[in-house]
Every structure is written in structure tokens, then in C-alpha cells.
Amino acid sequence: MQETVAFRTPALAPNWQRWLIFSPLARIVIYAAMVFGIGYVVHSGLVMLGWMSKTATPLQHALAALSMQLLSTVISYLVLVLLIERRRMRELSLRTIPTYGAAGLLAGFLIFSIVVGLLWLFGSYHVLGINADVNWLPAVLVAGVGAGIGEEILTRGVLFRIVEEGLGTWWALAISAIFFGGAHFFNPGASLWSSLAIAIEAGILLALVFHVTRTLWACIGLHAAWNITQGTIYGIPVSGGDAKGWLISSRTGPDWLSGGAFGAEASVVALAVCTSVSIALLVIALRRGSIVRPSWSRRATTSYEATPTS
Incomplete structure (x- = not known):
């Protein structure tokens, strides 16, 4: 490829x-x-x-x-x-929703469930009860559907994709990740560390998902399921926001483990899990040869290949 x-x-x-x-x-x-x-x-x-x-x-x-x-x-x-x-808007083709969109939803649920499972094993995450009457619809609409579609179109569909066309994949990964982390800097409970964690674990991961699949539905599904699983299911603050989930939970231990007031996204556990997935996606991209070079490098190669030889 x-x-x-x-x-x-x-x-x-x-x-x-x-x-x-x-x-x-x-x-x-x-x-x-x-x-x-x-x-x-x-x-x-x-x-x-x-x-x-x-x-x-x-x-x-x-x-x-x-x-x-x-x-x-x-x-x-x-x-x-x-x-x-x-x-044609291939990256938002409705035909890919049942495949890439569903795969993204499943991946988001599994990845964050692994994070919560590890926090539980390390003695940080605790289930205190079940809130069967939780009003889950507003959170699903805003943190799930709204954030999933809106933020992915903006950050991956526009910023990553267009920067990649000009500066290449490596710069696009860095710039879009920094932007994504910085956009969460003013959230409740945020810090320089939480923004850096979001940039690495989510900014790079979601950009690589788009790079490998070339569809926004995979990113949207993963992003939406990540937020819904975190807040609506496990009752953990989503990027610093209040979370009332089906499970009433608490987190203990140092902030570097629990994530503190910002939520589990600021935990080194989430950082390690997401970085592992990102490395796997990067290996796929390198094996495919899909890393995009800067535009001037592509033009130079095209010009060289088009020059007739004597």
C-alpha cells in the first residue's frame, strides 16, 4: 500500500x-x-x-x-x-458504519474496560453500588454522540488529514495530538499532565486509527464508546466533567495512578494501554508503507520519476 x-x-x-x-x-x-x-x-x-x-x-x-x-x-x-x-466524502461514507463504526464502538468499550480492570487490580477503582435510575441520555448525547462526531471531524477529519497532506504523517500526528491535548487543558480538574496524557493516549491513538482505516466512523465509534463506557457505565469523570454512571464508583491512590479529579484518562494505566494500541497501529502503517511524506518530497519524487532518461 x-x-x-x-x-x-x-x-x-x-x-x-x-x-x-x-x-x-x-x-x-x-x-x-x-x-x-x-x-x-x-x-x-x-x-x-x-x-x-x-x-x-x-x-x-x-x-x-x-x-x-x-x-x-x-x-x-x-x-x-x-x-x-x-x-466524494469517503471518510464519512454511510456504508462503513456497520463495519468500521461498529468496530470502533467495540474497541472503545474494550480499551477503557481494560483500563478500569487494571485500576481495579491495582486497588484504585472501587464499585460502591449501582444507580439503576441514572439519567443516562444527556451524557450519551453530549459526551458520546456529540463529542465523538464533532471532535473527530474537527481534529482528525480536518486538522490531521489536511496537515498530513501538507507536512506528512509525522507532523500531522504531533500537531493534531498537541491540539487535542491543549483543547482539554481548561476542563475541570485539568493540569499540564492530564493534557499531555490526553494528547498521547487519545490524540495519537485516534489519529493513527484514522490513518490506518481512512474512515472517520472508526474514530467516532471509538471516541464515543470510550466516553460512554467511562462515564455512563463505570461512573468515572470524563475529561474532568461530572459523571453519574450505572455504577457508583470511587478511585483511590496517588493521582498518577487514579487520574485524580480529571478522571482515569490522566492515569498512567490509560496512558500505557492506549500507547500499546498506538504502537500496534503504527507497526501496521509502517508495514503497509502508508506513511505520507511532506508534499514537497512527494512532488520531488513525482518530478524525478516523470523525467525521461536518455
Whole structure:
């Protein structure tokens, strides 16, 4: 398998379009501007509906957050891919949901269950009871569906994919992981360590999932199942947020083991488990030869191969 990129600048595009529309930086800036613009409109509409007021129901708050997460990111991505890049949106093909999407859901559940199982073996995770009446729907909508789709489109579908087209896979892994970790820095209970852990265990892992599968549904499924399993099932804070799960639990021990107030994502156990999976995915990518080189290196190789020999 050779290195693959989803978009290539049209050969007949004038220079101004190459720089202001089709270049990696331009497309990222255009996407970000659309997200902010559409997000502002959506937010204004939700305020008018009263779904963001203090008197709104928990479900209305969840639907408002879900709308903010999805409408701006999804609509902007549709415009980016269909109108600017003018290509088929293979990475979000509905045909891959039953396969890659389901596999991602299963992987997210298994990976975090392994993390919790190890924390239990090390004496850090404790089940105190069962909360059969927990209101699980808002958390599933916001932390599961909303975060899974919205954050994966933004971080892997736009940032990783487009940076990879320009700077290559290695830089794309580093930049998207740093961005993903930094985006969680201001969460409740966050610290420099928790952001670094998120960048390595989730930022790199999810980027490699996309690199290997070339479908966002695998990333979305894994991300959503990770959050739902962590919060809704095991009752552990999701990236510092409050979690009321089916299991009433507590974590003890030093923060480097338990993850502290941020949750198990800041535990060295989660870091070790996810890093192991990332290494396995990286081995697959290297064996396939799918690591994308920087654009200037690809152009130089193409030019050399196209030069006739005497």
C-alpha cells in the first residue's frame, strides 16, 4: 500500500486559488471560520428557544450542547469537502458504519474496560453500588454522540488529514495530538499532565486509527464508546466533567495512578494501554508503507520519476 491523501490541488488551478483556497493552511482557516460563524448562528437560535437558560430541562441542555457540537462542525465539513475540495466524502461514507463504526464502538468499550480492570487490580477503582435510575441520555448525547462526531471531524477529519497532506504523517500526528491535548487543558480538574496524557493516549491513538482505516466512523465509534463506557457505565469523570454512571464508583491512590479529579484518562494505566494500541497501529502503517511524506518530497519524487532518461 502506498501513501494516500484524500485531496490534491487541481492541476489547472491558478496560483491565487492554490494559496488562498486549496492550500492546507487556507482550508483549515476556511473551515475554522465557518465553524465559528455557523456556531454563532446556532447559539443565537438556541438562546431564542430557551434551551440554554437555567430553567431548561436537562434534556434541552443536552440537545442544545449536541446542536452546538454537530451543526457547526458537520455543515462546515460538508461545505469543505463537497464545495471546496470537490470530492466524494469517503471518510464519512454511510456504508462503513456497520463495519468500521461498529468496530470502533467495540474497541472503545474494550480499551477503557481494560483500563478500569487494571485500576481495579491495582486497588484504585472501587464499585460502591449501582444507580439503576441514572439519567443516562444527556451524557450519551453530549459526551458520546456529540463529542465523538464533532471532535473527530474537527481534529482528525480536518486538522490531521489536511496537515498530513501538507507536512506528512509525522507532523500531522504531533500537531493534531498537541491540539487535542491543549483543547482539554481548561476542563475541570485539568493540569499540564492530564493534557499531555490526553494528547498521547487519545490524540495519537485516534489519529493513527484514522490513518490506518481512512474512515472517520472508526474514530467516532471509538471516541464515543470510550466516553460512554467511562462515564455512563463505570461512573468515572470524563475529561474532568461530572459523571453519574450505572455504577457508583470511587478511585483511590496517588493521582498518577487514579487520574485524580480529571478522571482515569490522566492515569498512567490509560496512558500505557492506549500507547500499546498506538504502537500496534503504527507497526501496521509502517508495514503497509502508508506513511505520507511532506508534499514537497512527494512532488520531488513525482518530478524525478516523470523525467525521461536518455
